[in-house]
Amino acid sequence: MTKIKEDLMLKTAELVRLTHEAKIPVMILFEGVAASGKSRLANELLLALDAKYTQFYATKTPTTEDLRLPFLYPYWKNLPARGEVTIYFRSWYASMLDYEEHGLKKEVYKDYKVLLEEIEVFENLLINDGYEIIKFNVEISEKKRKEHIEKTKENPLTRWKAEEFEHAIPKETYLDGMKKLVKATDAISPWTIINYSERNQAINDMYEVIIERLEAALKKQKKKKKQPADGKFTKNFTTDLFVDTEDDMSKKDYKKILPELQDRMREIQYALYEKKVPLILVYEGMDAAGKGGNIKRVRESLDPTGYEVNAISAPTETELSYPYLWRFAVDLPRTGHIEIFDRSWYGRVLVERVEGFASTDEWQRAYEEIKDFEKSLLIEGAIVIKFFLVLDKDEQLKRFEERQNTPDKQWKITDEDWRNREKWDIYLEASKDMIDKTSTEDAPWVIIPANNKKAARIKALKTIIEHCEKRLNI
Amino acid sequence: MTKIKEDLMLKTAELVRLTHEAKIPVMILFEGVAASGKSRLANELLLALDAKYTQFYATKTPTTEDLRLPFLYPYWKNLPARGEVTIYFRSWYASMLDYEEHGLKKEVYKDYKVLLEEIEVFENLLINDGYEIIKFNVEISEKKRKEHIEKTKENPLTRWKAEEFEHAIPKETYLDGMKKLVKATDAISPWTIINYSERNQAINDMYEVIIERLEAALKKQKKKKKQPADGKFTKNFTTDLFVDTEDDMSKKDYKKILPELQDRMREIQYALYEKKVPLILVYEGMDAAGKGGNIKRVRESLDPTGYEVNAISAPTETELSYPYLWRFAVDLPRTGHIEIFDRSWYGRVLVERVEGFASTDEWQRAYEEIKDFEKSLLIEGAIVIKFFLVLDKDEQLKRFEERQNTPDKQWKITDEDWRNREKWDIYLEASKDMIDKTSTEDAPWVIIPANNKKAARIKALKTIIEHCEKRLNI
Structure with a gap:
């Protein structure tokens, strides 16, 4: 090893130990045509870093199963936690070009430009959250590249690898595509072009960029002050948005209508499955508004192999990282599956705003982030319906007391529920702001009066069925 | 809902809240032919349980990607953590029959009986670890089954589902196979046959079995005393197993041999990939014996897309559950990939025994469990090589002091290392016991003298290459 290279390597290793301690997550991407030397560069870097907090992820052509999940799903799954480093050998960029070249999920995207939108949203979200994204595009002279391929072909044990090179995206398509993508995304987090024609120089260049970026990230982190957490609530907030809490429903009607809707719901499930459309249902609302019972009626006649309920509690240590x-x-649904969120990402602008778990800047930024996130769900072909179950304050008290006094239901009521009740007005304001700021045409909030549980259940089922029938054309 | 059924449902829900609090993990399996009613039973149960700690896993026919991982991999991945419940809609049993029926990975297993061995090892391990496994085999009269299929066929929206029934494993094969499997595994954890011909009775039967099993599990848990943790060490332990710490290697020889072996190692990697053989390397040994540097020389010339280093630290909260x-x-390698464990599952009989993190019973049981675990890796076609790097006590001191005095290396030495050094003799005894009890013909321990780092690296590389050449016939 040349002396300079070793110094740079040691410096990089040291800085990554510091970003690890400072809990800064780092993503390092290597793009480049086949046989450009990016695997040698990536391995060089890997050797320098501590395996305890370093991951390596190689982008592959998606399998049929992968195509049933969102485009960025593999990258969400393989995101570094705070303090970790992930090295991406090819990334969402090569993946986008692969989708385009092979017409993958064409019927869903129509125009592959939407994937670039998804990428921009993804990177911006991460950067705002403190991620350091370092992007390398490795280039090589055609002469050197051919030499490399020939050498690999000579050896009978590695010949198949050389042949693999020729099955990837055509070189010209990749180079043209990357040129445009680099230009389009350089402003989000800058790209570095590395020329691998001279190996040692390329390695030095790589280390120098990483050192510069990590030093800047550490400096920025040091300067960062603790962000204030202010929910910015109005005194004596009132709204007429949630006035309508009552809907009528006789027991007799309910008993007649419910099974009919549930049968239809089961048919809808099969139709979603057949047409490969994912359905995402979000339930929010006041405590004791009957979210659980409502969800139960939706899923009661469904095939359990095709839906899932995700009940959201306080985040675990892992989730917080x-x-x-x-x-x-x-935890998004595959195509044709139904995912029901009993509370959701809206916790960011509800409980986290109210309790000060998110800083002012974080919860205020979240409205746009959430709209972007839901937009990407829609791009992926999902139906998104968001229910807000609204209850009046007296009815809540009645239900709390009933839970308290019924042995089978006592587990449902905790001190936290009573504490939240004391914050009724500010939860109301947070909910009002949320609905105002995140209701979009394709991912609307549906407000459901919930004083009458039966009526609320029927309304939710009818809403889901109508949306799906319209979308599925059945 | 009939009154009896509702009572049983509430009782079940209550018991699962208790097993959740008591941190008892529960697995509930539903087997049965297509259209036997098992999806209705499973959904009934799902509705009763709190989604916060309940998962549902539907066994599917493995994809090509699944076949690159061990048979039981999906079930390890979808295991309930302590306090959780997982409902399996078809399980490793149907999976085994599916493998057999379709000749999946035939060249690896030769005889599918080995999968039954894997299953027995898996269930026994879980039960010894406090898992409650409740297994239902759902039966139905042929008349009822046909009625169900006909009804599904009538509706245009569900017709494809009915047709799917006929593409599964042939009914007779499944029934015959399950009969044998139920008989073979009833003693590990008992099966319950449920007849779904009368729906409400079937539901009641299901709840009654679950109630009985959970009550027993809770009672057992209550009676359980805190297990003593005694490493059972000998006073003044000595062994001549680790006497040989020195191997000679001149700098000149090293500089010549190393690149040759690394080039060969890269060829071996491609050969493993082509022949789809996974390679698992385990590194254990004294602190500062040079595991990291040794691993570095093994991976230095490898293709980073085909290997991974897993550096083991203290378990996280999630891992402990x-x-x-x-x-x-x-975290096992796909076929053709290399996984290097820098420390490993042997922590159970080393640090966990020494520090009292595992009870006497747990670490004593672990020798057999580990042998069984490695046997299942071999069944899956892996090459398993375990290195123990041995250093003498004076050389360790020299290395510790060098780390202390070199700014670039200070991060490598911690107070814990010094504390471990004080326990030199008992670590020695634990290591000796481990090697005696877990060296098998196909997963041998290779003891590597490590006072001379260069010689140790060459020996490890040579060992790996020899084993692989022999196995791959190259």
């Missing part, structure tokens, strides 16, 4: 959207992004 | 083998079982 990722961006708040992570635990949802890794 | 599973059996100790879990974090390794979910």
